[in-house]
Amino acid sequence: MAHPPVNVLVTTSRMPFAVDEIHKLGETGNVVTASDTFAAAPGSHSRGAADHIVTAAPTQETEQFIADVVAAIAAHDIQFLLPMFEEVFYLAAHRDRLEPTGATLFFPDFDTLAKVHDKVTFAQLCRDLGLPVAESITATDDAELKAAIGHWDHWFARAAFGRGGLDILTNSGPLADESSPDDIHPTSDDPWLVQEYLEGVDRCSWSVVRDGEIVLHSTYEHPLEIDDRGGIVFESVDAPETLDAAQRIVGELGWNGQISFDYLKTADGVHHMVECNPRPTAGCTVATSEELDAALFGPVPDGPVVVPAGRKKMIKEAVLRDMLLHLRRAKADAEAAKGAKGVYSQDHDHLPLLYTVLSLQHVRQYRHALGLDKASREDLVAAQFFDVQWDGTAIS
Structure with missing residues (x-):
């Protein structure tokens, strides 16, 4: 690390990409405070986190959430605020309360975030920029x-x-x-x-962007998904088309922060734009600790650093779950995961894996909050989001 340690506040530490980034930021010598709405969030227990806190839920208790973040910045002398999920909308909506803290807010203004988050306005933006979209x-x-x-x-x-x-x-x-x-x-x-409906291969990209310029970029595919809804094995691929598309969008918007895109690559090689996640996604897992640290805190490079093809990560417990639930495809699952390293269990950092089990209590909290009385196959996914998501409604 060619810079003094940075005091970083990472919000929504439950997410797999939060676990990954917390580990990497700590590994490169930065001082990370991890936060979430429940104490058992896996990333809060990574060796990469020097401390962890519990905040109010952004979606249901916005005012208290902002107050908790402001207090955490003061208490931990935070220099850099790094959101991991849709709590970023609540933070951006109250940017005027966060800016006086002096911390670097690594995310755009609310209107810019909303423009790419809304699938309707995002599709129109892509058309305006001449990018392929269905x-x-x-x-x-x-x-x-x-x-x-x-x-x-x-x-x-x-x-x-x-x-x-x-x-x-x-x-x-x-x-x-x-x-x-x-x-x-x-x-x-x-x-x-x-x-x-287009037939093709799903691809995703993740970028770290500073003042409208991509400084770190990865493109990846999902050799294995959970219930056909989200990847649990991530493998980097070579796709300059995604870098070009992402740079056009972030340059147009003057983006500052992390940003991710989904694409559908059809048989003719065209990468059709699908949606934008204005936050990190699993693409960060295939970057190294040094690459992430340099992208966030180092000098802006002359051109983007692009993660090479062939790097592989997995959510090991999700792979094992899929193998147990679908014994007939256990061999194919094992092949898809071959050579992949775990996201929740990294070298000398195994507590996040344990806390993935303990954090299942959050599923019960989700079901209680919504008054559900019947289990659903979507509960595990939905519970990840219900108290940190933004559905387009006005934020108080």
């Missing part, structure tokens, strides 16, 4: 949804503010007919985007 129709009521899905023989629909493989409707692919159009009721405040 033809789409926006539905804001039941009649428009019915008409839109009748526009194509094979279609795919998503809530404008849906995340994590949830809020999806399609008549094609592995998730076909899991939900019924009769159960979906779009509104002007909660629109759905309907597109033609």
Whole structure:
């Protein structure tokens, strides 16, 4: 590390990419305080975290959450605020309360975040920049949804503010007919985007951006997914198309922070833009500790550092779960995970793996908060998000 240690506050430490970044920031000598809404969040117990705190829930207790963050910045002499999930929207909406702390706020303003988070406005931004994106129709009521899905023989629909493989409707692919159009009721405040279903390979990218310039970038695929909704093995690939697309977008927006994109690569090699996550994703796991530290705190390089193809990480416990639940594909799962290192269990840093089990209490909290009385296959995913997500509604 070619700079003095930086005091970093990492929020929403439960996420696998938060676990990864906390470990790496600590490994390179920075002083990390990890925070989340519950004490058992795995990243809070990484060796990379010098301390950890519990805050109020951003989604349900926004005012107290901001107060908790301001207090943590003062108490831990924080120099750099690094959000990991959609709590970034609540932080950005109250930027005026955070700026006087003097900490570097490594995220854009609220309007810029919202523009790329909303799938409808993101698709239009891509068209304006000449980037490939599937033809789409926006539905804001039941009649428009019915008409839109009748526009194509094979279609795919998503809530404008849906995340994590949830809020999806399609008549094609592995998730076909899991939900019924009769159960979906779009509104002007909660629109759905309907597109033609395209066959191809899912790819994702993650970038660290400083003042509109990408300084670190990775592209990756998911050799293995959990319930067809999210990757649990991540392998870096060579795809200059994603770097070009990401740079066009962040340059246009003057982005400062981490940002991630999803693409669908069709047989002709075109990378169609799918959605943006204005935060880190699993792409950070295939970067090294030194690469991440330099991207965040080092001099801005002459050009972006691009993670080479062939690096591989996995969420080991999710792989084992899939093998046990689907014994017939255990051999294929093992092959997909071959050569991958764990995200939650890294060298000399195994407590996050233990706390993934202890943090299952958060699923119960999620079910209690929503008054659910019947288990769902989506509970494990939904519980990751319910108290740190933003669904497009006004933030107080």
